Amino acid sequence: MLDDTMKQQLKTYLANLREPVELVASLGEGEKSDQTRQLLEEIAALHDDVSASFDGTDARKPSFIIRRASDAEKWVRFAGLPMGHEFTSLVLALLWAGGHPPKFDADLLEQVRGLEGDFEFEMYFSLSCHNCPDVVQALTLMALENPRITATLIEGGTFKDEVDAREVMAVPATFLNGEPFYNGKMELAEILARLDTNADARAAEKLADKPPFEVLVIGGGPAGAAAAIYTARKGFSTGIAAERFGGQLNDTLGIENLPGTPYTEGPKLAADLQRHVGEYEIDTINLARAVELVPATKEGGLHQVRLANGATLKARSLILSTGARWRNLGVPGEAEYRNKGVAYCPHCDGPLFKGKRIAVIGGGNSGVEAAIDLAKIVGHVTLVEFDEKLRADEVLQAKLRSMPNVEIVTSGQTTEITGNNGKVDGMIVKNRKSGEERRIELEGVFVQIGLVPNTEWLAESGLELSKHGEIVTDEEGRTNLPGIFGAGDVTTVPYKQIVVAMGEGSKAGLSAFDYLIRTEPVEEIAAAA
Structure with missing residues (x-):
């Protein structure tokens, strides 16, 4: 799982451990479980204070917890492989569990430790999401600092059925005690502000x-x-x-x-x-x-x-x-289906639409770049541009036109985003020259129309x-x-x-x-x- 460079880097980081760390995996059958076992065995082999066992009984398989050997009540769970953008999150979880002090404001750490109540977080991420690590790391820190907080961090591609059942169509998606908590990027201070009702008053007093x-x-x-x-x-x-x-x-x-x-x-x-x-x-x-x-x-x-x-x-x-x-379209259905098929970050949310039909609204550089990236993941892309021609750089237009699963619609005005059962199922596009309206059946709309x-x-x-x-x-x-x-x-x-x-x-x-x-x-x- 880890190449020689990554192993050497991780070994260097693990030298900062102050206390033994335990990795406890719950595995099933299949390639993902095999890869999880291999990853944990490789990590454990890099430092004597890291041990790996494979007798976990969690229903999510593959998954594994990271905990300090001397304080088993504080733990964080990764369900799926935390690679890609999340490898840094994995490293930090190992270090924090091993007693290496986190580089966070001391007041925030005290606020985490002082939270009263029981908080069970579940958070869905994708390996290509550059907004997810902040949320993953914040929840990891909270779980490792306060025994009344747990965090289960779930790679959506591994648990696709679960993602579909919970209608997660944008990441990062965070649930608290089984209920939706927040969709989008959050830093530690933002999470605490949502949990701690007196946070604003204390901040104002300090300022x-x-x-x-x-x-x-x-x-x-x-x-x-x-x-x-x-x-x-x-x-x-x-x-x-x-x-x-x-x-x-x-x-x-x-x-x-x-x-x-x-x-x-x-x-x-x-x-x-x-x-x-x-x-x-x-x-x-x-x-x-x-x-x-x-x-x-x-x-x-x-x-x-x-x-x-x-x-x-x-x-x-x-x-x-x-x-x-980001500028909103301002059409019926956009606000209603935000994070339920309407998205603004192709890198974050694109993997959730693997094999599906989607649209990109906007023919500038951002829109065309998004369409190119998404065409490699999704089943089909319809690019809709309001103007008579695309406005993106010619090199980007040429690349887009070379892709077989892309349709380009110019002089197209999006008038409505439609949905069914709480999720996007299509959009209405009006031809600005002829006035003719067309319904396009799809499952996602990525809005890229400026600022x-x-x-x-x-x-x-x-x-x-x-x-x-x-x-x-x-x-x-x-x-x-x-x-x-x-x-x-x-x-x-x-x-x-x-x-x-x-x-x-x-x-x-x-x-x-x-x-x-x-x-x-x-x-x-x-x-x-």
């Missing part, structure tokens, strides 16, 4: 004591990270308030157009940015969703940003880099927005309000690209620096401090 920042960045994507690094390097007190650090990077798989980096993946780049930010005295506030901007009444005064948890942050200058999100800027919270702020809702900025990233700057996909800057966002964030940081050194703080600064 209330923060003094005003000289620079406060709202948004933690490439633009926000770059802006914060630049202002921190200039010696200004800098904070980042982000609903989710990394932004859309967390939902992006292959990145091949970042100069100097031939290939990386979104979650890795997000982690790299977070590490870079962490090298400076930047106050990073995660899970911070901005809901209102109150601009300063005088130039040089304090701007205020109110958060969803009730806290208010203040700063002499603001850099708004809240990014954008919407995250600016709804700015509607009453006095900040100038374009007709598309973007923050209007000049060539230096300045907005119409003194001391407030914009950067990245949320602004009117053309070309929504990672490298462009990084440059715009750097520019906004330098512009904020220029503003601060030329603007005297008004009296309210001293009073607030």
